[in-house]
Amino acid sequence: MSIFSRLKEGLKGVKERWSGGIARLFAGSSFDAAFWEELEDRLIAGDVGLELSEELVASLKEEVRKQGITSPEALRDVFVEKITSELNAVPGMGQPFPLTPAPQVLLMIGVNGSGKTTSAGKLALQYKQQGKSVILAAADTFRAAAVEQLKIWGERTGVRVVAQGQGSDPAAVAFDAWQAARSANADLLIVDTAGRLHDKHNLMEELRKIHRVLLREAGEERLQTVLVLDAVLGQNSVAQAETFNTILPISSVILTKYDNTAKGGVVLSIARRLRVPVRYIGLGEAPEDLSPFDTMEFARALMEGEDR
Ligand SMILES: Nc1nc2c(ncn2[C@@H]2O[C@H](COP(=O)(O)OP(=O)(O)OP(=O)(O)O)[C@@H](O)[C@H]2O)c(=O)[nH]1
Ligand SMILES: [Mg+2]
Numbered sequence: 512m513s514i515f516s517r518l519k520e521g522l523k524g525v526k527e528r529w530s531g532g533i534a535r536l537f538a539g540s541s542f543d544a545a546f547w548e549e550l551e552d553r554l555i556a557g558d559v560g561l562e563l564s565e566e567l568v569a570s571l572k573e574e575v576r577k578q579g580i581t582s583p584e585a586l587r588d589v590f591v592e593k594i595t596s597e598l599n600a601v602p603g604m605g606q607p608f609p610l611t612p613a614p615q616v617l618l619m620i621g622v623n624g625s626g627k628t629t630s631a632g633k634l635a636l637q638y639k640q641q642g643k644s645v646i647l648a649a650a651d652t653f654r655a656a657a658v659e660q661l662k663i664w665g666e667r668t669g670v671r672v673v674a675q676g677q678g679s680d681p682a683a684v685a686f687d688a689w690q691a692a693r694s695a696n697a698d699l700l701i702v703d704t705a706g707r708l709h710d711k712h713n714l715m716e717e718l719r720k721i722h723r724v725l726l727r728e729a730g731e732e733r734l735q736t737v738l739v740l741d742a743v744l745g746q747n748s749v750a751q752a753e754t755f756n757t758i759l760p761i762s763s764v765i766l767t768k769y770d771n772t773a774k775g776g777v778v779l780s781i782a783r784r785l786r787v788p789v790r791y792i793g794l795g796e797a798p799e800d801l802s803p804f805d806t807m808e809f810a811r812a813l814m815e816g817e818d819r
Contacts, residue, residue, distance in 0.1 A: 529553070529556070529557035529772075529773055529774060529775045529776060530775060530812055530813045530815075532553050532556075532557075533550075533553055533554075533557075533813045533814070534813060534814055534815060536549055536550055536553060536583065537583045537584060537586065537587050537590065537814060538583070538584065539583050540582060540583070541582065541583070542575060542581075542582075542583065546583060547568055547572065550568055550571075551564050551565065551568045554567060554568070554776060556774075557773075557774050557775055557776030557777075558745035558746050558749075558774040558775075558776045558777040558780055559776035559777075559779045559780055560746070560749070560776075560779065560780040560783060560784065562783070563597070563779060563780065563783045567593060567594075567597075570593060571586060571589065571590060571593065574586070574589050587814050590810075590813070590814070591810045591811055591813070591814060592810075594779070594809070594810040594813065595806050595807055595810040597779060597782060597783070598778070598779065598782050598806040598809070598810070599806055600782070601782045601786050601787065601788050602788065603763070603788035603790070604782060604788040604789060604804075604806055605788070605789070605790070605803065605804045605805055605806040605809075606788065606790060606803075607790060607803060608735055608763065608790060611732050611733045612732065612733060613696065613697065613698045613699075614646075614689075614692040614693060614696075614697045614698060614699060614700045614729070614733065615698065615699050615700070615733050615735070616689070616692075616699075616700045616701075616702065616725055616729045616733050616734045616735065617631075617634065617699065617700070617701045617702065617735050617737050618685075618702045618704070618721065618722060618725060618734065618735065618736050618737060619631050619701065619702060619703050619704060619737050619739055620704050620718055620736060620737065620738055620739070620755060620759065621706060621738055621739035621740060621741075621751075621755070622706050622707070622741075622751055623705075623706030623707035624706060624741065625706060625739045625740055625741045625748075625767060626739050626741060626765070626767030626768065626793055627651075627703055627704065627706060627739045628651070628657065628660050628661055628664070628703050629664075629767070629793070629796065630737075630739050630765050630767060630791070630793060630801060631647060631661070631664065631701045631702075631703045632647075632661070632664030632665075632667065632668060632798065633793070633798055633799070633800065633801035634701055634791075634801065635647055635664065635665075635668045635670045635699075635701055636667070636668040636670075636798045636799070637801065638698065638699050639668055639669065639670060643698040643699055644695065644696070644697045644698050644699070645668075645670045645697060645698065645699045645700075645701065646670065646671050646672075646673060646688060646691055646692045646695065646697045646699070646700050646701070647661055647664065647665055647670055647671070647672045647673070647688075647700075647701050647703065648672075648673045648674075648684055648685055648687075648688030648689075648700060648701065648702040648703065649661045649662070649672055649673065649674035649675075649684060649703060650681040650682075650684045650685045650688075650702050650703060650704050650705075650721055651681070651703050651704055651705040651706075652675065652676070652677055652678055652679045652680070652681050652684060652705070653677075653678075653681075653705040653707070654677075654705065654707075655677050657703070657705065658672075658674045658677065661674070661703050662674070664798075667798060668798065671691075671695075673687055673688035673691050675687070681704065681705065681717055681720075681721055682717075682720045682721045682723075682724045685702050685721045685724055685725055686724050686728065688700055688702065689724075689725060689728045689729060700729075702721065702725065704717075704718060704721060705717070715758045718758060718759060719758060719759065722734075722736065722759050734762075735762045735763050736759050736760060736761050736762050736763070737761075737762070737763045737764070737765060738752055738755055738756075738761045738763070738764050738765070738787070739764075739765045739767060740752055740764055740765070740766050740767065740781070741767055741768050742766045742767060742768050742769045742771075742772040742774065742775070742777055742778075742792070742793075743768050743771050743772045743774070745772070745774040745777050746777070746780065748766075748777060748781075749777065749780050749781055749784055749785070752764070752781060752784075752785050752787075753784065753785070756785060756787075761785065761787050762787065763787065763788055763789075763790045764781055764785070764787050764788065764789045764790065765789070765790065765791045765792070765793065765801075766778060766781070766789050766791075766792045766793065766804070767792070767793030768793055769792040769793055769794055770793070770794045770795050770800070775809075778792075778804070778809065789804045790803065790804060791803055791804055792804045
């Protein structure tokens, strides 16, 4: 099943699909002022971001003028092309994590509830299914249930989980897990972290420390800092990303809960504002509900009927 047929399933609960509204608009018959206003409104409502929405509309108007296009229907391909090239302007967009010497390290960060632990488990499963050896590190030592939650993912996927007790130093857990990954010749180490501590400053300091240890041990080439963002939060998740990016250099984004959002344009906002590639999107809570983010498929889906 393609990711967008899966999306169709997952999105049943969402009242008005963003893509549905866009597709309907392009099925209309003429370029009156209302068309352009409606298009801009829909882009903004889908959390594409104000600046980019205005820019897209202006450049589409320009194409209409230059190419003598007479109906919205004839503008579809141009629109798809613009969306795709906006996304593809960010290196690595829609591609899996780059190959590095083993063990590769994915440091999962993000605010609480964004889907770090779930995405770590899903990634473990995917890599395992590709025949890679994976280790999970429980560096969220703050929440009592966090280690347990990761261990359940470990059991589900048959992946070893390196953990210490609640309240232990997360950077020490990360260090231990790195050593374990090295000595086991693992292909991949996925480090889960906390999303909330007693206060915000502590969390950021803690993440910096974990990052510092992993950077020192694994080196820059092996280390991916993966920001996990909740798509339902729209522009707020973009703001979160900007905050995290001032603390640590973000190298990849996973956008979760895409099955629950009516604001699918947030991916364009992330591309524009952060210039960091979105590599996967979360489409549900089950282990297999994580898909590579395909830019072309995404852009095309915007033109394919309101029912999708
Ligand atoms: N529908 C849907 N739910 C998701 C997705 N990803 C995660 N979830 C759910 O979101 C909730 C939070 O996910 P977690 O993985 O525990 O989030 P976290 O970032 O680890 O949270 P903390 O450990 O508290 O910082 C869980 O109920 C997940 O099942 C997704 O792609 N779609
Ligand atoms: Mg967690």
